[in-house]
Amino acid sequence: MRRPMVAARLAAALVCLSVTAYAADAAKPTAPKPTAKAGPVAADVLAAAGPMDWRSPNPENLLYMDLAQGRVIIELAPAFAPAHVDNIRKLVREGWFDGLAVDRVQDNYVTQWGDADNTRTPKTAQTKLAPEFVVRGDAVAKLPFTPLPDRDTYAPEAGYSNGFPAARDAKGREAWLVHCYGMVGVGRDMALDSGSGAELYAVIGQAPRHLDRNITVVGRVLRGMDILSSLPRGTAALGFYDKPEQRIPIAKVRLAADLPPDQRDNLVVLRTDTPTWAAYVEARRNRREDFFPVPAGHVDVCNIPIPVRTAEAKPIQ
Amino acid sequence: MRRPMVAARLAAALVCLSVTAYAADAAKPTAPKPTAKAGPVAADVLAAAGPMDWRSPNPENLLYMDLAQGRVIIELAPAFAPAHVDNIRKLVREGWFDGLAVDRVQDNYVTQWGDADNTRTPKTAQTKLAPEFVVRGDAVAKLPFTPLPDRDTYAPEAGYSNGFPAARDAKGREAWLVHCYGMVGVGRDMALDSGSGAELYAVIGQAPRHLDRNITVVGRVLRGMDILSSLPRGTAALGFYDKPEQRIPIAKVRLAADLPPDQRDNLVVLRTDTPTWAAYVEARRNRREDFFPVPAGHVDVCNIPIPVRTAEAKPIQ
Numbered sequence: 339m340r341r342p343m344v345a346a347r348l349a350a351a352l353v354c355l356s357v358t359a360y361a362a363d364a365a366k367p368t369a370p371k372p373t374a375k376a377g378p379v380a381a382d383v384l385a386a387a388g389p390m391d392w393r394s395p396n397p398e399n400l401l402y403m404d405l406a407q408g409r410v411i412i413e414l415a416p417a418f419a420p421a422h423v424d425n426i427r428k429l430v431r432e433g434w435f436d437g438l439a440v441d442r443v444q445d446n447y448v449t450q451w452g453d454a455d456n457t458r459t460p461k462t463a464q465t466k467l468a469p470e471f472v473v474r475g476d477a478v479a480k481l482p483f484t485p486l487p488d489r490d491t492y493a494p495e496a497g498y499s500n501g502f503p504a505a506r507d508a509k510g511r512e513a514w515l516v517h518c519y520g521m522v523g524v525g526r527d528m529a530l531d532s533g534s535g536a537e538l539y540a541v542i543g544q545a546p547r548h549l550d551r552n553i554t555v556v557g558r559v560l561r562g563m564d565i566l567s568s569l570p571r572g573t574a575a576l577g578f579y580d581k582p583e584q585r586i587p588i589a590k591v592r593l594a595a596d597l598p599p600d601q602r603d604n605l606v607v608l609r610t611d612t613p614t615w616a617a618y619v620e621a622r623r624n625r626r627e628d629f630f631p632v633p634a635g636h637v638d639v640c641n642i643p644i645p646v647r648t649a650e651a652k653p654i655q
Numbered sequence: 656m657r658r659p660m661v662a663a664r665l666a667a668a669l670v671c672l673s674v675t676a677y678a679a680d681a682a683k684p685t686a687p688k689p690t691a692k693a694g695p696v697a698a699d700v701l702a703a704a705g706p707m708d709w710r711s712p713n714p715e716n717l718l719y720m721d722l723a724q725g726r727v728i729i730e731l732a733p734a735f736a737p738a739h740v741d742n743i744r745k746l747v748r749e750g751w752f753d754g755l756a757v758d759r760v761q762d763n764y765v766t767q768w769g770d771a772d773n774t775r776t777p778k779t780a781q782t783k784l785a786p787e788f789v790v791r792g793d794a795v796a797k798l799p800f801t802p803l804p805d806r807d808t809y810a811p812e813a814g815y816s817n818g819f820p821a822a823r824d825a826k827g828r829e830a831w832l833v834h835c836y837g838m839v840g841v842g843r844d845m846a847l848d849s850g851s852g853a854e855l856y857a858v859i860g861q862a863p864r865h866l867d868r869n870i871t872v873v874g875r876v877l878r879g880m881d882i883l884s885s886l887p888r889g890t891a892a893l894g895f896y897d898k899p900e901q902r903i904p905i906a907k908v909r910l911a912a913d914l915p916p917d918q919r920d921n922l923v924v925l926r927t928d929t930p931t932w933a934a935y936v937e938a939r940r941n942r943r944e945d946f947f948p949v950p951a952g953h954v955d956v957c958n959i960p961i962p963v964r965t966a967e968a969k970p971i972q
Contacts, residue, residue, distance in 0.1 A: 445881040446836050446960065471949075488808050491955045519763050519861045528945060543884075544836045544958055545861055548942055548951040564762040564888040567860075571881040625865055628845060632788075634865040638808045641861060643763065 380621040383614060384645060391614040392606035393501065394649065395560070399423070400594035401430060402603070403451075403562075405440070405586060407569075410562030411603060412522055412540075415502050417481060418515050419470040419556045422524055426535035426556060428463035430591050434536060439585035440569060444577025446544060449566040450525060451588060452537030454578075460536065469530045470554045472514040478506070481513050484610050486619065488636040492516075492547045496639035498610035502558055503639045505550065515555035518545045518640035520563045524554040542567040545640040560605055560646045608645040618642070697938040700931060701962060708931040709923035710818065711966065712877070716740070717911035718747060719920070720768075720879075722757070722903060724886075727879030728920060729839055729857075732819050734798060735832050736787040736873045739841055743852035743873060745780035747908050751853060756902035757886060761894025763861060766883040767842060768905060769854030771895075777853065786847045787871045789831040795823065798830050801927050803936065805953040809833075809864045813956035815927035819875055820956045822867065832872035835862045835957035837880045841871040859884040862957040877922055877963045925962040935959070 378386070401412040416423040429435065434453075441454035459465070473481060483499045483506060490496035493505035496516065503518045515521065522540050526533030533554055540559050559566065569586055572579040579585050594602045609615060622642050624633035695703070718729040733740040746752065751770075758771035776782070790798060800816045800823060807813035810822035813833065820835045832838065839857050843850030850871055857876050876883065886903055889896040896902050911919045926932060939959050941950035 443885075445884055489806050491805050491808060492951055492953050530948060543860065544955075547955065547958065548939075548947070550951070551949040552947045567762055568760075568885050568888055571885055622865075630865070630869045631847060632868040634809055634867070636809050638861075638864065641864065 377620060377624070377626060378617065379626050380618060383618045383621050384608070387608065387614045391609055391612050392647075392649070393609050394604075394606055395501075397595035397597075397602060398427070398593065399557070400560075400602075400605075401426070401557075401591055402594060402597075403435070403591045404589040405565060406589070407565045407586070408562060409603075410565055411560045411605065412557050413501070413560050413607070414557040415500065415515060415555070417500055418473055418502070418504075418513075419524075419554050421467050422470055422533070422535050422554050422556050425463045425467060426538075427593060429460060429535055430593050431596070432461045432463065433590070434458065434460060434463065435588050435591035437588065437590075439587050440566075441572075441585050442539075442576065442578045443542070443569045443571050445542075445571045447542065447546060447577065448523075448539040449542050449569060450537065450539035451586075452525060454585065455582075460534075463534065463536070465534050465536070466529075466531045467534050467554075469533075471530075471551050472512040474512055478510055478513045482611055483513065484615065486637065486639055488623070488638075490639060492550060498615070498639075498644070501607050501610050501644055503642075503644075505639070512551075514551050516545065516639060517541050517547055517549045517555065518558075518643075519543070520559040520643065521555055522557045522559060523549065524556055526553060540566050545638075547640075558644075560607065561603070604649045605646055606649045610644060618645075694937060694941075694943060695934065696943050697935055700935045700938050701925070704925065704931045708926055708929050709964075709966070710926050711921075711923055712818075714911035714914075714919060715744070716874070717877075717919075717922075718743070718874075718908055719911060719914075720752070720908045721906040722882060723906070724882045724903070725879060726920070727882055728877045728922065729874050730818070730877050730924070731874040732817065732832060732872070734817050735790055735819070735821075735830075736841075736871050738784050739787055739850070739852050739871050739873050742780050742784060743855075744910060746777060746852055747910050748913070749778045749780065750907070751775065751777060751780065752905050752908035754905065754907075756904050757883075758889075758902050759856075759893065759895045760859070760886045760888050762859075762888045764859065764863060764894065765840075765856040766859050766886060767854065767856035768903075769842060771902065772899075777851075780851065780853070782851050782853070783846075783848045784851050784871075786850075788847075788868050789829040791829055795827055795830045799928055800830065801932065803954065803956055805940070805955070807956060809867060815932070815956075815961070818924050818927050818961055820959075820961075822956070829868075831868050833862065833956060834858050834864055834866045834872065835875075835960075836860070837876040837960065838872055839874045839876060840866065841873055843870060857883050862955075864957075875961075877924065878920070921966045922963055923966040927961060935962075 395413045399414040403410040414423045440451040442450035481499050485495050485497035494508040495506045503516045505516050506513045519541050524533040524535050525537035574580045623637040712730045716731040720727040731740045757768040759767035798816050802812050802814035811825040812823045820833045822833050823830045836858050841850040841852050842854035891897045940954040
């Protein structure tokens, strides 16, 4: 008692006598109908996943950001923002972020880091870039896309592409990464080309989907969101820290590709284009755990954090 | 430069030359179409709001939870969960929470508090209650409801009721509070009647809407979400703290009604049933700030945190 969702989820066999009556009486939001208790729960889908269901991110796409609080690992998404990803690699390789800081933590919005005092000038990287807010034209058809069956409030179609939450327009002319929890974007000023990757942010609250298509999204935090989301909130306007000494120093940022293999974290990410993924999505759409008398029958694109784990053995590439 | 959304939002007059072309080319997700640059921005709507646009929550519905980190203020929603709210008042009045602790902080999910070790027995309050997961029947028609124009992934209709985010089924037979950021729910075990309000949680991440209609929601945090969301994450299963000494002690919880008026925080909450509210929603659906070349044209029910401020003068009741 009084150990709510806890004991709830750990327990497995407890029978809820009123489940059937309640579910039958409940609202059926929209088609397709909840499939209720059929099928495995999400944990069982993951437990049954084989090596081919997981992928090893390209080390050229992995950033390690080291803070005193621990390591944050970000996967970059060059398929959606090739110029920005290239520029971020240049920035990292010239040590841009080393010794800079997290300067903004706005509750229910973003944690942001970079050169708050505008003291540095990149040596090899660009200082501004044309926006990559969306992918357009022929490039859209080349992007893998696993749509969700559920309607999305913001986009005609939402789903997953290359392991990132994404959306498309109705005519297949544009695709874009969406601002889910943990997604990483490029800070910019008013000018659309004023971002370069020299200042980045991660989403730490309810998905701010109004930013979609208005800012370049470059990746997703695979590890360390618990660090970025629990930093003290800034008390100045927009969550900036009032005083420089409140900032959270960044020791260094490195590309995994630039480290010897034995110094890399061996993370794997669940693929989003497999039957296992489809089963995982279905398990999230309709929670079959006994705790839930009313399976939702739907899921928001930002409500399926894509599983990440440490590879026990190196998976097949 | 490199002061992204920041300078962006503070600035007001900068002209983005490419705005028109970009917006015209952008996907138009679903009807109704974005109204783009017409109308005021959200900050201007709030600035123009008069005393009648704000309400003073009933002191019988306000909980003050005092932690070393500061005060958390919760507004209870008796229209949606009358028995649970009544029981929570009894628990508070018998000092139930005083000296207990926050025992669980699960990243991107919930912060939870109560009697983790099950050491206490309520003196006047119930230990279990019939679920109030939804409001049914005639009571639904009596609830005020301001629908959003946008489609919702989870419910036939989403909107606001009495200042809380809510949803309804298609036939008006059920209504329920939805699990947005900052909403407060009643922890329970597997049995549907095992919650009583003796263990509570607040949502600290992406809205876990799959919990809607599966658990009793009793209110919303008006102040102090920055405290609850930035606590250290628990490292045991489900975000529980590993060791009792990691828990965050609760000094005391009081009802505002039980304090002398001069010891109450004088908060007011924006009404959700006024023309000002409608204008505010529209300003959130289509960001007219120059930063946004592509107004979203839509908004999620959980993406309009209902404004709260300290009353400068006591508003009209």
